[in-house]
Amino acid sequence: MAMIAKSTKTTTSLSVPNLFLFFTLLSVFSFFIFLFFTTSTTLNSSPSPHASSTINVYVADLPRSLNYDLLHRYWFSFSDSRLPTDTDHQAPLFPHRTAKFPPYPDNPLIKQYSAEYWIMGDLMTPPKHRATSFAKRVLDPLLADVVFVPFFATLSAEMQLGANKGAFRKKVGNDDYQRQREVMDAVRSTQAWNRSGGRDHVFVLTDPVAMWHVKDEIAPAVLLVVDFGGWYRRDSRGSNRSESDVIPHTQVSVIKDVIVPYTHLLPRLDLSQNKERHLLLYFKGAKHRHRGGIIREKLWDLMINEPGVIMEEGFPNATGREQSIKGMRTSEFCLHPAGDTPTSCRLFDAIQSLCIPVIVSDSIELPFEGMVDYSEFSVFVAVSDALKPSWLFNHLKSFSKEQKDRFRQNMAQVQPIFVYDNGHPGGIGPIPSNGAVNHIWMKVHQKLPMIKEAIIRERRKPPGVSVPRRCHCT
Structure with a gap:
C-alpha cells in the first residue's frame, strides 16, 4: 500500500506542471489564432457580404416607363439645356434601340447619381448570376424584409431640370411630377405598403431634389441619399422662410436612412x-x-x-x-x-x-x-x-x-x-462582393430591427390615434 501511495504521489507531482504547461501553450496558441482571424486595419473590417444572413428584397411592380424606358428617352429624345456642348450625351454604339437594359448616361451631371441604376441592375440579374449579391430577390412580398421601389427618381428629376427647369417646382407641365405621382399611386395601393405604412420600402434619392413633390409621403420609408443637405429647406431663395417651406428633420435620419456614395467620375489609380x-x-x-x-x-x-x-x-x-x-x-x-x-x-x-x-x-x-x-x-x-x-x-x-x-x-x-460599376452591359451580371451595392444592402440590413419595431409600434395604436414621427438625426 505504501508503494502504491508513493507511486501515485509521484505521478501527481509530475502531471500538475505538465498540465499547467499544456494549458498555457494552448491558451497562447488560441490567442494567436484569434489575432490572426480578427486583427486587421479598420479599413478591412467591413463585413463580408456572406458573413451574415442575406436581406430578402421584393421589387415593387412598376412599369418600365419609370425606369429603363426613361433611359431610352434620354438617349433618343432628350437635350440637356444645361450643357450646350454636351459631348458626353452621345448614343451608345451597340444596338441600343432594342436593348432591354440601356447604359446609364456619361453626362457627369447625371452619372454622379447613378446608384439607382446599379442597385436595380443587380436585382434584375438572373438568380444564377447573383451568387455574390448580399440582397436575395424574392417574388412574394410576404417573404421580403424590404420592398425596393424601382423608380429612377434622380434620372427623372435631372431630365426635367435639363429640359425645363422653370417647371420643376410646378405640377402643371412637369413630367417629373407626373412620374412621381404615378409611383406613389401605385405603391400606396398595395398590401405591402398598407401593411407597413411604407416603412419597409426603399427609395433611391441620390439627387437632393429627387421626388421633391412627394417627400412627405415617402418620409417613413428607407431613403438612400448621398447626404441630408438637400432636405433642410425646399427653396431657401424663393421662400420667405415660412414654416411650410421647411422640411422637418423627422423626414430624414441616420437611424432609418442610408447614406450612399456618389458615383465617382474619375478612373481608379492602383x-x-x-x-x-x-x-x-x-x-x-x-x-x-x-x-x-x-x-x-x-x-x-x-x-x-x-x-x-x-x-x-x-x-x-x-x-x-x-x-x-x-x-x-x-x-x-x-x-x-x-x-x-x-x-x-x-x-x-x-x-x-x-x-x-x-x-x-x-x-x-x-x-x-x-x-x-x-x-x-x-x-x-x-x-x-x-x-x-x-x-x-x-x-x-x-x-x-x-x-x-x-x-x-x-x-x-x-x-x-x-465602386458601383460591375463591368457588365446594362449593369446586368455578377457584382463585386466588396463593392458599393452590397455595402448599401448591408447597411439597409442593419436597419431591419428598427423597421420591424416601428411597424409593430404603429399597429398597436388604437384607431384614430396619431403619433408624430420622431427621428434623431445625429
Missing part, C-alpha cells in the same frame, strides 16, 4: 501606379455655390496664392476630365469643402485617385460609417480652423511622408467599396 506628387493641395469645382458654399469661397481666397496649391474652376466633364485626373494624381491632398450640400462626388474621385481628402464640412454624413473609418485615410478640419489665415496650409505641410504614405495605403484598401 497603389502600384502611384507616382511622386509635387503639389500640396488640389481643388477643381465652382467657387461660388449656394447655402454652405460661402465656406468654399472663403477657402478659395485664402488658399489660391499659397505655393503648391491649385484651385481651378470647372467640372470633370469630357473637356475637364483629364485636368481633374492630372490634378488629383499629382497632389498630396484634395480639398473637399461644403458646397450646395455638405458632400459631392469629388470626395470619391479623390479616393479613387489616392489623393488624401481634406474634408472641411462640419455637417457631413459619410457612406458606410461603422464599416469604414474615414480618419484612417482622410484629414478632417473644422470650418472655424480652416478659415484662419494660413492655418490649413501649415496644417497640411505638417504631415510627414510616412503619414501620407500610410493614408494612401489605407485608401487603396477601401477604393473598391465605393
